[in-house]
Amino acid sequence: MREQLVKSSAQIYDGTDQCTSITIHETANESVGADAQAHANLRSNGNVHQVSWHITVDDTEAIRSYPDTAQWWHAGTREGAESSIAVEICVNSDGNYDKAFALAAEVVAGLRAKHGIPRSKVYDHAHWTGRNCPSVMRATGRWQEFLNLTEGANPTIGTMVSPFEGRLTANHQDRGGYKGHKGLDIAPPKPGQTRMPVYAAFAGTWKKIVRNVKAGNRASTLAPARTGGGGLIANPDGEGNGYNHVDILDAWKVGDKAAVGDLIGYNDLSGNQTGAHVHFEMWKDWEDHNSDYDPRDAFDAHGVRPGSAPKGIITPVASKPKPKPKPSTSKPKPASSVNSRADNTAIQTALT
Ligand SMILES: [Zn+2]
Ligand SMILES: [Zn+2]
Incomplete structure (x- = not known):
């Protein structure tokens, strides 16, 4: 994640974002060149009012404009503004949406690990107000897929077997x-x-x-x-x-x-x-x-079929006598940190 932090006093409620949830948006701007850099530059160039967001992601990079704790009006409700970190996904027509989708999930995985935010607190914008955002993700029915990707590299989540064969x-x-x-x-x-x-x-x-x-x-x-x-x-x-x-x-x-x-x-x-x-x-x-x-x-x-034999992980068990399981005491490993694309400091041309 690259930082292009913006100094601004336009935050709302004079408070600190509680960082207890994450809200996913899409820019809805399909213009050529409307990528993360262009949106970050809009913030940097003073186009800042109380409506803003924290992180913009396109198909190649994620740029942070404000610390997670800054409050912005992005979700359409006061609760959303006070509690939620806003991530915008670019939909510029010269970008690759699938890659932006995957990179945004990686960013969200990092935010979840950093703030201890559960899957159930990752919201789409529509959650707050019913607004059709992120519209591409919603139109293509990819919300659960996105949430699954936010499980990150934590090996204890995101792995599944069918609980029963039959x-x-x-x-x-x-x-x-x-x-x-x-x-x-x-x-x-x-x-x-x-x-x-x-x-x-x-x-x-x-x-x-x-x-x-x-x-x-x-x-x-x-x-x-x-x-x-x-x-x-x-x-x-x-x-x-x-x-x-x-x-x-x-x-x-x-x-x-x-x-x-x-x-x-x-x-x-x-x-x-x-x-x-x-x-x-x-x-x-x-x-x-x-x-x-x-x-x-x-x-x-x-990719698991309900009723398939659990494989790879399990030694088949005879039905009697009851073996004693060894309850695992190992703690889940934290998800790997967000990708660092910090090397690109060149400011590219702004949105035209
Ligand atoms: Zn939105
Ligand atoms: Zn039943």
């Missing part, structure tokens, strides 16, 4: 599943099989474990209307993964860290189900059971 039998409601279905169902290879291994789809920390739920018990466990034994794991980025109809190994306790692919338990008939399956949910915010989204988005983004 057949996808029910989708999330967003993709044609029945109304109110908050996850997806994977049935064992042979109908009715139980005590088949269930694995951690992502790395994370155990937040909730529910055991000893009887078959047919409709009472909710992990969240309203979700039945059966199982557990909830929070990923390092703040998302949550819910596993239902699973007999969690006794060795796991809340607070333990699971690595991706760790054996977490075996499928069972606990709770309300008509045929053996694992019900798997993904929440954008592990503390909010209503933030569920279609896990297929994550499967697709990681």
